[in-house]
Amino acid sequence: MSKIRTAFFCQSCGYESAKWNGKCPSCGQWNTFVEERVQKDTPAKQEWKTNDNPLARTQKIISLSEVQTIAEKRLLTPDNELNRVLGGGIVAGSLVLVGGEPGIGKSTLFLQNALQLKDVKTLYISGEESEQQIKMRADRIRASNEQFYLLTETSTQTIFQEIKKLQPQLVIVDSIQTLQSPFIESAPGSVSQIRETTAELQRFAKESNTPVFLIGHITKDGSIAGPKVLEHMVDTVLQFEGDQHYAYRILRTIKNRFGSTAELGIYEMTGTGLRQVTNPSEILISQRDDLLSGVAISATMEGMRPLLVEVQALVTQSVYGTPQRTATGFDLRRLQLLLAVLEKRGGFHFGVKDVFLNIAGGIRVEDPAIDLAVLCALLSSYEDNALPNKVCFAGEVGLSGEIRAVNRIEQRIAEAEKLGFDKIFISRYNKKGIDFSKFNIEVIAVGRVEEVYQQLF
Numbered sequence: 001m002s003k004i005r006t007a008f009f010c011q012s013c014g015y016e017s018a019k020w021n022g023k024c025p026s027c028g029q030w031n032t033f034v035e036e037r038v039q040k041d042t043p044a045k046q047e048w049k050t051n052d053n054p055l056a057r058t059q060k061i062i063s064l065s066e067v068q069t070i071a072e073k074r075l076l077t078p079d080n081e082l083n084r085v086l087g088g089g090i091v092a093g094s095l096v097l098v099g100g101e102p103g104i105g106k107s108t109l110f111l112q113n114a115l116q117l118k119d120v121k122t123l124y125i126s127g128e129e130s131e132q133q134i135k136m137r138a139d140r141i142r143a144s145n146e147q148f149y150l151l152t153e154t155s156t157q158t159i160f161q162e163i164k165k166l167q168p169q170l171v172i173v174d175s176i177q178t179l180q181s182p183f184i185e186s187a188p189g190s191v192s193q194i195r196e197t198t199a200e201l202q203r204f205a206k207e208s209n210t211p212v213f214l215i216g217h218i219t220k221d222g223s224i225a226g227p228k229v230l231e232h233m234v235d236t237v238l239q240f241e242g243d244q245h246y247a248y249r250i251l252r253t254i255k256n257r258f259g260s261t262a263e264l265g266i267y268e269m270t271g272t273g274l275r276q277v278t279n280p281s282e283i284l285i286s287q288r289d290d291l292l293s294g295v296a297i298s299a300t301m302e303g304m305r306p307l308l309v310e311v312q313a314l315v316t317q318s319v320y321g322t323p324q325r326t327a328t329g330f331d332l333r334r335l336q337l338l339l340a341v342l343e344k345r346g347g348f349h350f351g352v353k354d355v356f357l358n359i360a361g362g363i364r365v366e367d368p369a370i371d372l373a374v375l376c377a378l379l380s381s382y383e384d385n386a387l388p389n390k391v392c393f394a395g396e397v398g399l400s401g402e403i404r405a406v407n408r409i410e411q412r413i414a415e416a417e418k419l420g421f422d423k424i425f426i427s428r429y430n431k432k433g434i435d436f437s438k439f440n441i442e443v444i445a446v447g448r449v450e451e452v453y454q455q456l457f
């Protein structure tokens, strides 16, 4: 029998210490150390060696020019959004972590994809739901697949025994927080368990060349529950985001060893599962005929994709002494900054007004190019004067009221044109070196907030 020892783990970053610490020396968080039982012996290596396993070769020094370029074989799923976010399909032997808040639809997304992969033997390991529950979910999606196998088990050793029998081509684990390795004494979901079970699955993925997806729940502060170390162990980290009250979901790449991290997939949650949204701009702009004050459209970029979003603002007389500021889908401090710019540079008295800002569709926009649309929506509501129809905006606003250049301006203009807009306001500094004659849309270049105001009101 090997000796059982305990160690203290930071629940935030996974830092291991022999004694308890008040403050984590690694990530600086307070009160994050929890004692966990660990076993000294590292588990015996699993036997996953197959003939085509590149890791089984004995390694020797080789000149880089001797290394043959082998085209990466990627498994394409029927879901183009997922393929794109992964950098062009699933890479053999890759370990992918998918994070998201509970109940947002992570299981639905992967169950749906697995059920649609008709020629791929897929093993779906569930530690969360029973076979009956998964069957019901599959019936709701209205999909069935002979090559789809289900295992409700949480012990990694049992899982590996079953994997050996089935020899799946793709493994999905729902969720990593429920798995338990018999080599580690602590409870499922603890730092040492998550780390050990992920390490075992990583070994399996690399040695058998089988892609493995790990579904993981996210804590309230937005990080993947358990340790950050998990993110270092996997090849790709995806995040599934959205508001439970809205239908739209965004799949974002946080880290990717096999592609860009600027990719993004958009889905709509329907009664029969998730639907890929191929033209997101159309759904994010509400359809209406009459003009309303306080509404402005922004040509933003989400990753590599242009996306037109609707900004809604409501400016009202403040009833209480302290005016309220509320922002949904937009950074509140950024809103306060833009209000200060309008107050100082434009002489608008927002100090006595309540201000509410909302990005339609329940999405969150980080792109600074949305500033100009936010500012125009605020002014439109302040003046109670609707902006002209078919006008959109793309520009960052600086502290002195200048409209600053933004990246990928041509893509933004092209998207606005495609969606039938007549005019787009951009920064004067974006004009350089761009041939606007190829666009049918009118491009209005502005330098300062005052100029925008004069043009619009």
Ligand SMILES: [Zn+2]
Residues within 6 Å of the ligand: 010, 011, 012, 013, 014, 015, 024, 025, 026, 027, 028, 029, 032
């Ligand atoms: Zn820490």
